[in-house]
Each structure stands twice: as C-alpha cells, then as structure tokens.
Amino acid sequence: MGRRFLVVTLAAALLLSGCASTGNPKDPLEGFNRAMFTLNDDLDKIVIKPAAQGYEAVLPTVMGHGVSNFFANIGDIFIAANDALQGKMPDAINDVGRVLVNTTLGVLGFRDVASELGVEKHDEDFGQTFGAWGVGEGAYIVLPFFGPRTVRDSFGLALDLSVDPVSNMYPISDRNTLIVTRVLSDRAQMFPAEKILDEAALDRYTFVRSAYLQRRRNQIFDGNAPRNRNDEE
Amino acid sequence: MNPKYLVLLLLAWFAALVQAQTPEIAPDVLVKNVTDEVLQIIRSDKDIQAGNSKKAMELIEAKVQQHFNFTHMTQLGVGRDWKNASAAQQKQLADEFHTLLVRTYAKALTEYKSQTIAFKPFKMNAGDTDVKVRTQVNQAGSKAIPLDYYLEKLPAGWKVYDIEVEGISLVINYRESFAAEVRSGGIDGLIKSLQNKNKTGASESKKG
Numbered sequence: 215m216g217r218r219f220l221v222v223t224l225a226a227a228l229l230l231s232g233c234a235s236t237g238n239p240k241d242p243l244e245g246f247n248r249a250m251f252t253l254n255d256d257l258d259k260i261v262i263k264p265a266a267q268g269y270e271a272v273l274p275t276v277m278g279h280g281v282s283n284f285f286a287n288i289g290d291i292f293i294a295a296n297d298a299l300q301g302k303m304p305d306a307i308n309d310v311g312r313v314l315v316n317t318t319l320g321v322l323g324f325r326d327v328a329s330e331l332g333v334e335k336h337d338e339d340f341g342q343t344f345g346a347w348g349v350g351e352g353a354y355i356v357l358p359f360f361g362p363r364t365v366r367d368s369f370g371l372a373l374d375l376s377v378d379p380v381s382n383m384y385p386i387s388d389r390n391t392l393i394v395t396r397v398l399s400d401r402a403q404m405f406p407a408e409k410i411l412d413e414a415a416l417d418r419y420t421f422v423r424s425a426y427l428q429r430r431r432n433q434i435f436d437g438n439a440p441r442n443r444n445d446e447e
Numbered sequence: 448m449n450p451k452y453l454v455l456l457l458l459a460w461f462a463a464l465v466q467a468q469t470p471e472i473a474p475d476v477l478v479k480n481v482t483d484e485v486l487q488i489i490r491s492d493k494d495i496q497a498g499n500s501k502k503a504m505e506l507i508e509a510k511v512q513q514h515f516n517f518t519h520m521t522q523l524g525v526g527r528d529w530k531n532a533s534a535a536q537q538k539q540l541a542d543e544f545h546t547l548l549v550r551t552y553a554k555a556l557t558e559y560k561s562q563t564i565a566f567k568p569f570k571m572n573a574g575d576t577d578v579k580v581r582t583q584v585n586q587a588g589s590k591a592i593p594l595d596y597y598l599e600k601l602p603a604g605w606k607v608y609d610i611e612v613e614g615i616s617l618v619i620n621y622r623e624s625f626a627a628e629v630r631s632g633g634i635d636g637l638i639k640s641l642q643n644k645n646k647t648g649a650s651e652s653k654k655g
Contacts, residue, residue, distance in 0.1 A: 237630070238623060279587055286590075335590050402590060406558035413554040414547070416644055420624040425615045432614020437593060439614060 240364075241354045241423060250356040251419050257359070258401075266401035280324040281399045286335070286381055287316045287323025295377075296338035298347040305336055337433060341370025345434035354423055362426040472528045475569035475600040475606040477514065482564050485510055489559050496559065503553035511552070516599065516606035517545040524621040525637075528629045535615065536634045543641035548617075551647065562586040564594070576600040 239245060270278065294309035312328040312335065321329040329335055344366050345351065352365030365373060375381050380396060383389040415421035433440045472480070488506055489495050495503045513612045521541040522529045532540060567581035577599050584592040597609040628637040 237627075279589075282589060337590065406555075409558060410551060410555050414551040416621075416624045416628065416640055420627060421620060424620045424623050428615045428620065429613055437614060 216320070238354075240351075240427065243355055244352055247354065247356040247423075248419055250358060251422070254356065254359065254361055262397065262401055265396045269398040270402040270405070278399065278402065281395060282403060283316070283320070283326045283397060284323045285380075285396050286326065287313060287320070290316070290335070291379075292374065292377060293336050293338040296340060296343045297336065299343045300338070307335055309331060315366075338408075339370055340373040341367035344370055344436050345430070349425075351430065354427065362422060362428070367430065384429070450576050459626075469475070471604060474571070474578050474596075474600075475566070475580045477598070477605050478582065478607075479566055481511060481514060481564075482582070485556070486559075487557065489556055495557055495600050498557045499558055500553045503556040504549055506556070507549050507552055507628055512545075512549060515548075516608045517548070517599065518550070519606075519608040520544065520618050521601070523618040525625050525629075526579050526622045527636065528626065528637075534632045536638065540634070540641070543638060543645060544621075546645045547641060560586070565591075578605075 238244070273281070290309050290313045294306045294313065297303070297306035298307055312333050313323075315328045315331070315333065316323045316326060319325075326335075341363070349366050351367070354362070354364055355368060357363050357368060357371075360371060380389065380392045383392065411418065411421065449646055485506065488510075489503075490614055492502065492506075495506070518537070518541045521537070521544040524544060525532070525540060529537065563585045565583045567583060569578075571578050577597070580598060581595045582594045582596070584594050586592075592613055593611070595611040596607050598605045598609070599606050608618075625637055628640050632639065
C-alpha cells in the first residue's frame with residue numbers, strides 16, 4: 215500500500231510542478247509542496263496532534279519512554295542492515311548487539327539497556343544508504359502524511375516501509391493498533407521541537423525545508439559533513 | 448631616548464601585564480561553565496520550567512548573550528545580501544535577529560525537562576582562532592542529540608557565532624527565508640518582517 219501511495223504522490227507532484235517558487239533550485243515543486251505542507255499541517259492540527267496530546271496525557275512518562283524504546287528497538291534491526299549495506303561493519307555489529315541486549319535484558323525492547331551500558335544508538339535508513347552509495351538527493355518533496363523528503367529519500371522510505379515488521383504484521387487489526395501507537399508516540403516526542411520551531415521561523419515552510427536538507431546531508435556524513443558557512447548555496 | 452617612546456613602551460608593558468593577569472578562558476571551558484550555570488538555574492527555577500519565557504529571556508540576557516557575536520551570526524544568516532545593506536541597516540538587522548534568537552533560546556529553555564549535557568573531548572592547536580566545541584544532549588527514552596558550538600577568538604574573548612543541532616546550523620537555516628524576504632521587499636522588508644515576528648512573539652508570550 216505504501217509504495218503505490220508514494221508512486222501516485224510523485225506523479226501528482228510532477229503534474230503540478232511549475233507553480234510559484236521562491237527560487238530554490240532544490241525545490242522545483244514548491245507550489246505543490248507548499249500546498250501539501252499546509253494539508254499535512256491541517257491534518258496534524260485536526261487529528262494527529264490532539265490524539266498525541268491525549269496519548270501523552272493518558273500514558274505515564276515512564277511508559278511513554280517504554281513504548282518509544284520498543285519501536286526504536288525494532289528500528290535498530292534495520293539500522294544494522296543499513297550499516298552493513300554501507301560497509302560499516304563495526305556499527306552493524308554494535309547495532310545487532312543492541313537488538314540482542316534490548317530484546318532480552320530490556321524485555322522486548324521496552325527498556326534501552328544497551329544505551330544505559332554505553333552501546334550507542336545509530337541513525338540509518340535506506341535513504342541514507344542510497345546517499346552513501348552516491349545517489350543524488352534529487353528534488354525536495356513534501357509527501358502527504360510523511361512530510362518532507364527528497365526524491366531519493368522517498369524511494370528510501372518506500373523500502374523502509376516494505377521491510378518494516380510493523381507495517382507487514384498480521385492480523386491487520388494488531389498491525390493497525392501498532393501503527394497508530396507508533397505515530398502517536400513519534401508525534402508526542404515532537405512537541406518541544408514544534409514550539410521552538412514556531413518561535414524561531416519567519417516562514418515555517420522554508421525553515422523546515424532548510425532544516426530537513428541540512429539534517430539529511432549531515433546524517434549521510436554521519437555527523438561530519440564538511441561545511442563552509444560562507445558558501446552561498 | 449625620546450620620552451614619548453618611553454611612555455609607549457611603558458604602556459605596552461602595562462598592557463601585557465594586565466593581559467597576563469587575566470588569563471583567557473578556553474572556549475571549551477567557557478561553553479561548559481555557561482552551560483552548567485544555566486542548567487543549575489533552570490533546574491531550581493519552577494517558573495521557567497512552567498513555561499515562563501520572560502524569565503528565561505532575563506536569564507539569557509544576564510548569563511548567556513555576552514558570549515555571542517550577534518553581528519557575525521546575522522551576517523552569516525543574511526548571506527550575500529549583507530554587503531548590500533547600509534551600516535544602519537546592518538545594525539537594525541543584527542538587533543532584530545538578536546531579539547529573535549534570544550526569544551527562541553528562551554523557548555527552548557522552557558522546554559527543558561531532565562536532559563543532561565555531555566561534553567565531548569575537545570582539542571585545539573595553539574593559535575587557533577576558530578573552533579568547534581561538541582556537546583550532546585542526553586534524554587531518557589530517546590536518542591542523544593548532538594549540539595555543537597562554533598566559537599571565534601575576538602579581542603574581547605571567545606564568542607559563539609553559530610550553533611548546530613543535529614547538524615542543522617541555526618544561522619544557515621535562516622538564510623533562505625532571509626533571502627526570500629530581501630527579494631520581495633529589499634533589506635528594509637527583511638527588517639520589517641523581523642520586527643513583526645518579534646512583536647507577535649511578544650504578545651503571545653504575554654498571553655502565556
């Protein structure tokens with residue numbers, strides 16, 4: 215389902231391109247993207263944010279951490295796979311170790327024992343792997359629901375979802391419960407950042423776009439992106 | 448010997464002596480001292496924890512802002528349009544951006560829960576005038592967030608001119624919005640937008 219959804223979106227974005235633009239060469243679809251950004255914001259305001267606030271209010275903080283740890287532990291399996299695909303074997307071994315420790319000692323991942331022991335968590339996905347292989351990022355695109363991506367990261371996301379154990383779980387009812395829980399847990403974690411963003415940004419769309427592109431570039435360089443502040447990008 | 452030279456020599460010697468008596472604080476020590484001091488204050492301040500942005504701003508104005516080079520930050524944020532701005536416009540830009548950054552920083556402080564800051568190993572060569580001090584925000588239940596400070600050595604000591612959160616440079620992140628404002632309304636348009644932003648923020652925080 216995820217993949218077809220992405221293909222339709224990319225096609226729609228291409229059809230709607232050529233709208234007004236602030237002239238960022240990385241954002242040729244700005245007209246479409248701004249519309250989608252607003253749509254996502256509205257969806258968030260009406261449905262997701264209130265639900266996430268409810269989730270946070272109902273669940274004690276400790277349990278909230280447990281739930282986010284549980285999903286993070288599942289994520290570590292794929293982070294390890296992506297480490298391996300990028301040839302970072304020590305990281306891959308580190309991350310397999312994290313999954314083993316957290317699934318057993320951490321009771322199915324609800325407690326992040328590995329981090330407590332100083333085994334560092336990494337951050338990888340298929341989009342970063344493509345980047346590490348030298349695939350260019352392509353145009354910036356705001357996907358419905360998923361939000362900011364680049365064309366490369368959209369393909370990465372499709373792969374991430376196609377191997378995601380939560381999205382591929384049966385029965386469907388359990389799968390849906392887990393997906394909704396994960397969305398709410400992730401969203402609740404964003405509350406502080408969101409308030410700071412509202413305070414900081416002159417134009418939220420542009421601010422989020424710059425931040426996304428900067429952050430992805432840094433992730434691909436594993437935190438050591440070469441930088442020249444005087445570049446006029 | 449001309450007595451004028453003697454006076455100059457005495458002055459130079461005196462200046463050297465004064466400098467030797469006030470040893471300069473190393474950039475990593477500066478970041479650590481200020482971080483520790485601010486964290487200690489927030490941890491014991493129930494008002495800031497409850498979201499009192501005004502009090503957080505006062506804390507920043509008293510303890511933090513003197514360690515920042517706001518003019519340099521503004522110059523980097525504005526990018527290529529900076530040199531097209533008059534001296535008066537540059538000053539206005541820097542003042543407004545200063546306010547915006549302090550407000551944003553204050554908002555971040557009110558979101559403080561129980562995070563701790565870890566300081567990563569720091570090394571610099573003698574004579575370096577531009578350094579990066581790496582820290583990391585640790586919080587229970589989620590991945591640590593890298594928080595890096597860029598400092599430059601000025602006559603008045605080390606000053607921060609950029610902050611990077613997870614590789615996102617705060618000043619560079621403003622560049623595109625600033626450029627768009629300048630394209631549509633010139634430098635004065637950007638100044639106006641910043642003023643409006645700072646004003647709306649002010650009324651909002653009064654409500655809160």
